[in-house]
Every structure is written in structure tokens, then in C-alpha cells.
Amino acid sequence: MCGILAVFGCSDNSQAKRARIVELSRRLRHRGPDWSGLHCHEDCYLAHQRLAIVDPASGDQPLYNQDKTVVVTVNGEIYNHKELRAQLKSHTFRTGSDCEVIAHLYEEHGENFVGMLDGMFSFVLLDTRDKSFIAARDAIGITPLYIGWGLDEMKALSDDCERFTYLLPGHIYSSKQGGLRRWYNPTWYSEQIPSTPYDPLVLRGAFEKAVIKRLMTDVPFGVLLSGGLDSSLVAAVASRHLADAEAACQWGSQLHTFCIGLKGSPDTKAAREVADYLGTRHHEFHFTIQEGIDALEEAPNKEEFHQETCQKIKALHLYDCLRANKSTSAWGVEARVPFLDKEFINIAMSIDPEWKMIRPDLGRIEKWILRNAFDDEKNPYLPKHILYRQKEQFSDGVGYSWIDGLKDHANKQVTDSMLMNASFVYPENTPTTKEAYYYRTIFEKFFPKNAARSTVPGGPSVACSTAKAVEWDASWSKNLDPSGRAALGVHAAAYEETGNTEAANLMNGSPQKRLEMLDENCNSCLIEDIVASASCGWHMFVALWEKLLTTKEGNWLHKQNEIVPYKFVFLFSKTFLKGNIKYL
Known part of the structure; x- marks a missing residue:
């Protein structure tokens, strides 16, 4: 896994802004300790913290097409990249990275290539020819992707964005079309009852x-x-x-x-x-x-x-x-x-x-x-x-x-009075147990903004x-x-x-x-x-x-x-x- 950060439409493209983006990207370094990369194009920035798994020697990111007009920063692995490369016979690849194929697929097919990818991924792609960009996430959401300015770890957003949320799995965001659309839409997604016999x-x-x-x-x-x-x-x-x-x-x-x-x-x-x-x-x-x-x-x-x-x-x-x-x-x-x-x-x-x-x-x-x-x-x-x-x-x-010891520890940290007043302290997603209250206090300590809170689901569950x-x-x-x-x-x-x-x-x-x-x-x-x-x-x-x-x-x-x-x-x-x- 890697860490990616993309910032578009910066009104200030000074050296100070560049330094700030580098600083934010480094917050994701625990995800990718092998390499730090940054691409700047006018008011657009794509940063990457790499964990080298495939082609460690030459697969540093961001990655490009042949003439470097298409730039992509990716967190993920594309398992069918060799088959896809074979289909792109007229393209010249710079590295052996499995993710480089994304830039070339975009050049060949436009925005409608995401369904061709077999793997886990979150990526942001910039077309420097018209400064358009897309952001996409794999079918199930194996890799995370948060949008404030567009990145894959909430930590880099928490100081600089007033509002942010996650990009839905199986979706692509297009700046040209101005919104999200679902690229992964299997028949089971409609929850229609299937009838295929078991084999x-x-x-x-x-x-x-x-x-x-x-x-x-x-x-x-x-x-x-x-x-x-x-x-x-x-x-x-x-x-x-x-x-x-x-x-x-x-x-x-x-x-x-x-x-x-x-x-x-x-x-x-x-x-x-x-x-x-x-x-x-x-x-x-x-x-x-x-x-x-x-x-x-x-039993349903x-x-x-x-x-x-x-x-x-x-x-x-x-x-x-x-x-x-x-x-x-x-x-x-x-x-x-x-x-x-x-x-x-x-x-x-x-x-x-x-x-x-x-x-x-x-x-x-x-x-x-x-x-x-x-x-x-x-x-x-x-x-x-x-x-x-x-x-x-x-x-x-x-x-x-183990689970008993964890619950007992939470009971020592959270009093009955604290739990009784939980709805006043945490009106959104109110914790209903001392263990949940304990986790919530830690989360609020590092992510106090409402936008961060909204990314965590709640509700009854066993x-x-x-x-x-x-x-x-x-x-x-x-x-x-x-x-x-x-x-x-x-x-x-x-x-x-x-x-x-x-x-x-x-x-x-x-x-x-x-x-x-x-x-x-x-x-x-x-x-x-x-x-x-x-x-x-x-x-x-x-x-x-x-x-x-x-x-x-x-x-x-x-x-x-x-x-x-x-x-x-x-x-x-x-x-x-x-x-x-x-x-x-």
C-alpha cells in the first residue's frame, strides 16, 4: 500500500504552498516509506509515498504516459497489468510498475477504462493537456480514498479542509462531468434474488x-x-x-x-x-x-x-x-x-x-x-x-x-456518569457502551472536526x-x-x-x-x-x-x-x- 495526495486549483502556487503539500504528503509516509514523489503542473499537485512491491527499482511515482501529458498517483496493485500491457501494443512503457498501465489506458480509452482493471486501487489522474482530472476507487473499497482536495488518508486533510468525505467504492469522480458516477454495477448490486445453481x-x-x-x-x-x-x-x-x-x-x-x-x-x-x-x-x-x-x-x-x-x-x-x-x-x-x-x-x-x-x-x-x-x-x-x-x-x-480484558479496561477509563451523559458530549453517533466511549475519546483527540466524525459509521451491530x-x-x-x-x-x-x-x-x-x-x-x-x-x-x-x-x-x-x-x-x-x- 502507498499514500497519495492530490491538490487541484491552488490559488497560491508559491514555494510555501509546495512546501505545505510536501509536509502533508509526509504525514502518509508510514504507508509508503520507500520513496517520496511530487509532480507540479501550474496549480495542480500530485504527491506519492511509495511502498515498493512490484518493480521496486524503477516503479517510483507519480507515473506517466510516454509524453508525460498524463500523470497518475496510485495506491494499489493491478493484478492483470501484463494482460492490459499486451493490449496496448502501440504504447511505450517507462517502468515495470503494475500501475503505469493506468496512464496508458486513459490515453487509449478515455475515462471509461476503470472497469478493465482487476485489482485493489485508489488513484488520481491528471490530464495536463486540459487540466482535467479523475479520481477512482476499486469495486469494494479495499483501499481508502478521502475527498477534500482528494487523497487517500484522512490525516493529510484534517488541518487544511473544512469539509471532507470518502469517495464511494466502485465510483469515479470526473472534473469534466462535474460529479460521481458508478463504474462497478454487477447484477447482485440491485439486491435482486439470484437463481444460479450452486456448482x-x-x-x-x-x-x-x-x-x-x-x-x-x-x-x-x-x-x-x-x-x-x-x-x-x-x-x-x-x-x-x-x-x-x-x-x-x-x-x-x-x-x-x-x-x-x-x-x-x-x-x-x-x-x-x-x-x-x-x-x-x-x-x-x-x-x-x-x-x-x-x-x-x-434467522431470516x-x-x-x-x-x-x-x-x-x-x-x-x-x-x-x-x-x-x-x-x-x-x-x-x-x-x-x-x-x-x-x-x-x-x-x-x-x-x-x-x-x-x-x-x-x-x-x-x-x-x-x-x-x-x-x-x-x-x-x-x-x-x-x-x-x-x-x-x-x-x-x-x-x-x-482478550475481549473481556479490553472491556474491563474501558470500564476503568469511562465512568457511569460519563456514559450517562454521552448524548450531550457526542450527539452524533452517540456511543452506547463504555468501550465505544473510550474509542471515541481517542478519535476526537486527534480528529476533532465534524467532517472527520462523519466518516465513521454507527448503529447497532454484533x-x-x-x-x-x-x-x-x-x-x-x-x-x-x-x-x-x-x-x-x-x-x-x-x-x-x-x-x-x-x-x-x-x-x-x-x-x-x-x-x-x-x-x-x-x-x-x-x-x-x-x-x-x-x-x-x-x-x-x-x-x-x-x-x-x-x-x-x-x-x-x-x-x-x-x-x-x-x-x-x-x-x-x-x-x-x-x-x-x-x-x-
Whole structure:
């Protein structure tokens, strides 16, 4: 992932304005530590902070067409760039960057080329011939893009813009046409009930293609493995096809997998078993509840079912995509998400929702169509009990006492009186729990303007479900616990002895000693990434990531790339996010 900033129509094009834009761009440096680039054309500026993944040597941005009349700054990866280059035979390319193809596609097709891109992206393109520009975002919103003056990280906007918002996923803004229009409009988006019969081989094939195309990289990579269905399938497919990928020539054919959790947690046990089964080089990292909190502070009918799934995908850019992008980018890591592949989603969403519903009478549990698609008796992808393992949210899977410790910490920081008066202090998106109130105070500290507040959604939700889904089950509708294990009996696994004497002596799974509040000098970019995406377990993972790199388990990363030792790519699935689309 990278950081991009574009400013158009500056009345003052002085050296002072240029210096200010450079300063704003540097606020995004945590997203791209490898290179800083700036293009100026009269009153237009395009800046870029690069995280070099493809063509590290020559792919610095901004990028241009052959005569440099078209300039583009991009945050993302274009997986089909080689196929697109082959179609542009009359064009001369300057670099091997996957993103350079965007400038040439615009030159060839005008503004109607965005649908040709297969990947994750946010970009701003300037045509210097008439000073027109476009800004576009990928189909699902995997990469963020905020508009005030136009950029991809709210931090660079917060001081200089009175009003800003996010660019909607699957949309393009055109200065020529003076507004937004949707470029991604699949049939499922209308929430019309599909009727395509379920074909496990088609679904499996689409997912395997989604994983394989994300093996495109010129830097070390690995898989974040929780031991749940989704991440285990990502690891299984990647492990099978890695030897045939170009990346294997540079980094070897043995896949690296990573897992984090409390000692004895469900995820670490399951991930270890999956890694052994697949023969990966596995890296496991344990944390205590105290370390986690310290890091934080730095049943419907099929019509309703399908509509809920559509609404969740449409809202992913406000929750899961933000969480994945910001939390990894904060540490110079790029996350790739095969479950959000455009082709895979279109195939999965075209299947009759009757096949996706939980049907105990037919032996169908949650995610049955995905489990069944990879249930290959002759050439198994995973052990049977892993393939049909019960769903765990990340916040529970890392250790059941983690969510309790986090809640208890919030209870110490927020009094009953503070929560009672929350509607007066925060009239918009009023927090209804002490945990939510605690997150909100941190967010307001760094982003006090109303415009920043409006970019964060609210409303009742359990395990990142929509308000409608919460109504389906009475045991969930009155529950305020953010964890998916809140309804009794949901998980077969209960609280287990962790082997950690500190954790074993906790009351309600939390430390007894009072924890200090945030230091004024803490890293604000990490705080934004923590709070803006309202996460628990996932952010704890990335906040502890540097500590992992200093251990012997992380040494291989240092050796793989001496120039930028922390630079690598992760393939991972929504299992590693606190929320999920439960029904695929």
C-alpha cells in the first residue's frame, strides 16, 4: 500500500504552498516509506509515498504516459497489468510498475477504462493537456480514498479542509462531468434474488484464481493464518500453487505462515495444525492481555438473507477494508484479500441464497458452500475437522479472555456518569457502551472536526452484522458485546486454561492493576488506524508486529530484504478481521 495526495486549483502556487503539500504528503509516509514523489503542473499537485512491491527499482511515482501529458498517483496493485500491457501494443512503457498501465489506458480509452482493471486501487489522474482530472476507487473499497482536495488518508486533510468525505467504492469522480458516477454495477448490486445453481467446482476455481493472482510480488510475502476456514483455505491454495509462481524463484517454494494469540488460544492451536498439514514455515507469536491493551492504546428468509449479504459487501469499505488497509499500512505492509476478488464475489453472489443458508436438516452449517467446494476426498486441501471448524471471530480466536480484558479496561477509563451523559458530549453517533466511549475519546483527540466524525459509521451491530441482522435473533438483539461469542452456546470451545499464570489469576479476564492513559506523544498515525476502523484483535496484531520482527521467528524477513527490512506482502482473509461476511 502507498499514500497519495492530490491538490487541484491552488490559488497560491508559491514555494510555501509546495512546501505545505510536501509536509502533508509526509504525514502518509508510514504507508509508503520507500520513496517520496511530487509532480507540479501550474496549480495542480500530485504527491506519492511509495511502498515498493512490484518493480521496486524503477516503479517510483507519480507515473506517466510516454509524453508525460498524463500523470497518475496510485495506491494499489493491478493484478492483470501484463494482460492490459499486451493490449496496448502501440504504447511505450517507462517502468515495470503494475500501475503505469493506468496512464496508458486513459490515453487509449478515455475515462471509461476503470472497469478493465482487476485489482485493489485508489488513484488520481491528471490530464495536463486540459487540466482535467479523475479520481477512482476499486469495486469494494479495499483501499481508502478521502475527498477534500482528494487523497487517500484522512490525516493529510484534517488541518487544511473544512469539509471532507470518502469517495464511494466502485465510483469515479470526473472534473469534466462535474460529479460521481458508478463504474462497478454487477447484477447482485440491485439486491435482486439470484437463481444460479450452486456448482462447487466453479466456486472453487474462482477462489483459486483469486489467490494465485495475488502471488504477484517482487518482495517477500506470507499468509496470516488463524486456523479458521477462510485463512486456512488461502494458505492451502497458496501453498499448492506457490511453486509455479514467479515469486518462488526469488523467495523459495515454502510458504511462510503467521499466527498470533494468547497462549492456548483456539486460533494458535488450529493454525499450528494447519501449518503442519500444509508443510509451511510457521511463525507463532504470543501476547499477554496487558501487552494487547498497551498496544491498543498506542434467522431470516432467503430474500432477507441475500439483501443482508449485499448490504454487508456494500458497507465493507467502512469497516473491514478500512481495518485491513490502515492497520497493515501503518507498518509498511501490504495486505491482499482474495475473498474480495471481483470475479469471485460476482460468482458467489450469483448463487441462489437458498444454498448459503444454515440448514441443520440438510447438514449445512455456516459457509457450507465454501466448505463443500473444497471438500476434496482424493486430494484434500485441509484436514476435515479444520475444513468444518466452527467459526471464530478474530477477537475471540486469539483468546477468549482478550475481549473481556479490553472491556474491563474501558470500564476503568469511562465512568457511569460519563456514559450517562454521552448524548450531550457526542450527539452524533452517540456511543452506547463504555468501550465505544473510550474509542471515541481517542478519535476526537486527534480528529476533532465534524467532517472527520462523519466518516465513521454507527448503529447497532454484533460481530459486524447490520442492524437488520441483529433483529433476526432475540439473543443478539439486546446484546451490546462486540464479540460474536456473546450469545450463549455459540461456541463449542469455552474459556480454557491458557498456561499463563498472569491470565489465570485475572478477574473477568482482565489485569488488576490500573492502566495508564495514552501518552500525548504517542504515534498519532497508529491511533488513527486503531480508532478509525474501530477494531480490537486485528489492531493488536499489527501493533505488536514489530516486536515479532525482532524475534528469531522474524529474522527471515530481515534477511530477505536488506534495503527495506520490514517490506513484504501478506495474503490474508477476512477471518483475520474482527468482522466477516458469514455466508460465503
